[in-house]
Amino acid sequence: MSNLQVQLIKKPDAKYPKVNDVFQVKTASTPTASQLKDGEVFLENLYFSIDATMRVWISGAKTYVDPVLPGNTMFGQAVSRVLASKSQKFQKGDYVIGVVNWTLYQIISDAKLHLVKRGGDIDDLTGYSFLGPLGISGLTAYIGFEAIGKPKEGETVVISAAAGAVGEIAVQLAKTYYKCKVIGIAGGPEKCDYVKKQLGAHDCIDYKNENLSKRLRELTPNGIHVYFDNVGGEMLDEILMHITDHTRIILCGAIATYNQTGEPYKVKNYPRLIIKRAVMQGFLYFDHPELFKPGQATITQMLKQGQLKIRYDVQNGLEQAPNGLAKLLLGQNNGKVVVKAKADQPKL
Ligand SMILES: NC(=O)c1ccc[n+]([C@@H]2O[C@H](COP(=O)([O-])OP(=O)(O)OC[C@H]3O[C@@H](n4cnc5c(N)ncnc54)[C@H](OP(=O)(O)O)[C@@H]3O)[C@@H](O)[C@H]2O)c1
Incomplete structure (x- = not known):
């Protein structure tokens, strides 16, 4: 079994992600079951999640995880198969999820893993779903x-x-589960079409080709009650001009700022929160384990009833993981970016 490893070789600069030269893919030694210590498992990593926040990890900034520094192996969430075990928790053939290295094979402590399926087979879509609707997204x-x-x-x-x-999941939850009027914001006509026609949003603003302020005035005449913010920066500033009394702003992510080098963007319109008695709060999903079961139950129910559409943007082969991240940061992804670790072979 030959192993692959994706390593950060330099900190991203202003040219990244357009110039995607910060990772290298190397062959690496493959661990063996004989190296296992008590409490460890030998994994084959099958499906990787590509997430926007990885851009922050590779910047070297201090966050809730240790930064990835040049020379380090990149890491992220993955679904893996247990090939051998010296763990009380997992046995050979189990499928687990956890934060692992961007490698095909590795030995890891069982404390970092959760069971997703006991034995049997797993198909690609099921694997992706543990990273998408039933997982982080x-x-x-x-x-x-x-x-x-x-x-x-x-x-x-x-x-x-x-x-x-x-x-895409937030849109469908807001529409179907919470029964709200949903306005999406996305880059480009194709994405906006998807948000309206496939996800069922009331409307979608193409912020790259339309005037955001004008469209928000037209579409939210009574103001915005809830803003799910994945972007931050100037877009958040504009939203603050359209809030109403007691608006709740969910600070989920600030992708517009992740590639910024130099002075960080300073939000100017925050005094609107005072006059509108509004709330703006950040969160990290893993701080709320009490909501995992109800969340998964709600989403499973919606999937079963055909109320949740999910698009996967699949990168074929671990060596494509850096491209998957760059694609996401450039807004070129359609839906959840996942990596199938061992590429499908082209059909003859
Ligand atoms: N708080 C948490 O626990 C948590 C957990 C997971 C993710 N997040 C956050 O959730 C957000 C979405 O992450 P994801 O992994 O699901 O990625 P994603 O939405 O699938 O992909 C990122 C999208 O962001 C948009 N984007 C990229 N650069 C932008 C820019 N400069 N300005 C405006 N939009 C830009 C692009 O869409 P357009 O083409 O439409 O611009 C791109 O397709 C991120 O901010 C991430 O950090 C937070």
């Missing part, structure tokens, strides 16, 4: 609403990066 959307947004029936909910992984 779905839980982030659900927890943002439950912990902060608390949308009430009939309210107006605006969602940025609405065609993205978190955004």
Whole structure:
């Protein structure tokens, strides 16, 4: 079994992600089951999640995880198969989820993993779903609403990066589960079409080709009750001009700022929060484990009833993971970016 490893070789500069030269893919030694210590498992990593926040990790900034520094192996969430085990928790053949290295094979402590399926087979779509609707993307959307947004029936909910992984689930939850009027914001006519026609939003603003302020005035005449913010920066500033009394702003992410080098963007319109008695609060989905089960149950129910559409943007092969991240940061992804670690072979 030959192993691959994706390593950060330099900190991203102003040219990244257009110039995608910060990672290298190397062959690496493959661990063996004989190296296992008590409490460890030997994994084959099958499906990787590509997430916007990885851009922050590779900047070297101090956050809730250790930064990835040049020379380090990149890491992220993945669904993996247990090939051998010296763990009390997991056995050979189990499927687990956790934060692992961007490698095909690795030995890891069982403390970092959760069981997703005991034995048997797993198909690609099921693997992706543990990273998408039933994992980080779905839980982030659900927890943002439950912990902060608390949308009430009939309210107006605006969602940025609405065609993205978190955004597409947030749109459908707001529409179907919370029964709100939903306005998406997305880049380009194709994405806006998807948000309206496939996800069922009331409307979608193409912020790259339309005047955001004018369209928000037209579409939210009574103001925005809940804003699910995936973008931050200037877009957040504009939204603040359209809030109403007691608006709840869910600070989920600030992707517009992740690639910025130099002075960080300073939000100017925050005094609007005072006169509108509004709330703006950040959150990290993993701080709310009490909401995982209800979130997964809600999303599973919606999936079963055909009320949740999910698009996967699949990168074929671990060596494509850096391209997947750059694509997402350039807004070129359609839905949840996932990596199938071992590329499908072209059919002859
Ligand atoms: N708080 C948490 O626990 C948590 C967990 C997971 C993710 N997040 C956050 O959720 C957000 C979405 O992440 P995701 O992984 O689901 O990615 P995603 O939405 O699938 O992809 C990112 C999208 O962001 C948009 N974008 C990129 N650069 C932008 C810019 N400069 N200005 C405006 N929009 C830009 C692009 O869509 P357009 O083409 O429409 O611009 C792009 O497709 C991120 O901010 C991420 O950090 C937070």
